Amino acid sequence: MLATRKAPIYTMVYKPDDFKGTPLEHAEVHTSAIQHWPKGVSNYRTYLPFMPYQIEQFDLTAYDTVVSSSHAVAKGVLVGAGQLHVSYVHSPIRYAWDLYQQYLREANLTSGVKATLAKVALHYIRLWDHSTANRVDVFLANSEYVAKRIWRTYRRPARVLYPPVDVDRFDHTRPREDFYFTMSRFVPYKKIDLIVETFTRLGKPLIVIGAGPDFDKVKALAGPNVQLLGRQSDEMVADHMARCKAFVFAADEDFGIVPVEAQAAGAPVIAYGKGGSLETVVPDRTGVFFGQQSIESLSRAVELFESQAGQFDAATIRRHAEKFRPERFRAQFAAILEAAETAKKNGEDPEKAVLALHLEAL
Structure with missing residues (x-):
């Protein structure tokens, strides 16, 4: 939360250890019983079926206002009628x-006893997740894409609040070099395998930073023009963002902070045209889109980018990324x-008050 x-x-x-040097290093933190389980x-993630009970x-009875930051179960906290619950839902x-x-296919859970148990557990979680929407006074979404999914799942409207991006970590003034760049955790939906296989076929230089379960699979697809650097520091990531010809992003993300970080470094983005990327990348000004998660579609987007490469200006791209500054958030x-809080205090509907609030548009 x-x-x-x-x-x-x-x-x-x-x-x-993950929060050393951050504002949360000295925060008062309370954990669930899962913290102490094997x-x-x-x-x-192994304990997902137990999380609804644990949350x-x-x-939280001592608090007038509860804010949950939720991608799974956080929005399901118990609150009283006199408390305000604002839930920032990332998905x-x-x-x-x-x-x-x-998920079932990738986890090889399509048949058998384990598959049946997983399906039953996820069925229960869906029922619980839907019912707990009534515990939220105000839904916030991290993108229009997620707001639509909140409506479809819970039949509740959500106010869009784009996440903060630390644009000051990135330098957009450095000269561009002749390599493409991507970074991500190596999991199936990030589609790093698609990017690597496409650039191997194109023979164009690609540098990849990241690690995860699919690393060996991706490594087997990589040709001599592809460098897999594994997990690297934030400084190394920022350095490659600042020098790359373009950043490549193939995931269907709820928001996708990394493409915004690339734009903060002045890098054009070649992005899959679905999800949050449609709200953070401006075609022909800060990047180009490809319409399908396929080698052919991504290859055409790379060719389109190279035909338009001269029109992308690093300063213009950086100005667009500035709109996602933490101060704005x-x-x-x-x-x-x-x-x-004012609406709650006055006996009015907090949801209506938030939806009616005028905020400067991006």
Whole structure:
């Protein structure tokens, strides 16, 4: 969940080392019982069927306002009638809803006893997830794409609040070099295998940063023109963003912060034209789109980009990314929270107050 006004944080699991040097390093953090279960921190996804119960064990009765930051179960916290609950939803549970069949296929859970147990567990989670929408006063979504999915899943409207992006980490003034770049966790839906196979066929230089379960699969597809650097530091990522010819992004993401980071570094983006990318990449000004997650479609987009490469200006691309600054996020979030709290105090509908709030458009 999200910390506001130096409030305590309640979360399923917490790994302090991951937050050293951040504003959360000295936060008051309360964890669920999963924190103390075998491999609860390192392999918490294994305990997904227990998370709905665990999120309901947090005692939040001392707080007037509860803010949940949810991609799975956080929005299901128990709150009283007198409390305000604002839920910033990054996605309804994807593996229980949109990616249900894909998740089962990729986990090899299409038949057998384990598959049946997984399907029953996800069925229960869908029922629980849908019912807990009534525990939320105000839904916020991290993109229009997610807002539409919130409506489809819960039949509730959501106010869009784009996530903050630390644009100051990136330098857009450095000369561009002759290589394409991508970075991601190596998991199936990120489609790093598609990018690597496409560039291997094209014979164009590609540098890839990232690690994950699919690393060996991707490595087997990589030709001599593709460099797989594995996991690297934030500084190394920013360096490649600043020098690459273009950043390549093939995932169907809810928002997708990395393409915005690339634009903060002045890099044009070659992106799959679905999901959050449609809201963060401007065609012919900050990048180009490809319409299908296929080698042919991505290849055509690379060719289109190279035919238009001279029209992309790093300063223009950077100015677009500036719209996602943390300062903007904080100001908009504060305005949303104030409107919701005022409406709650006055006995009015917080959801209507937030939806009616005028915020500067991107």
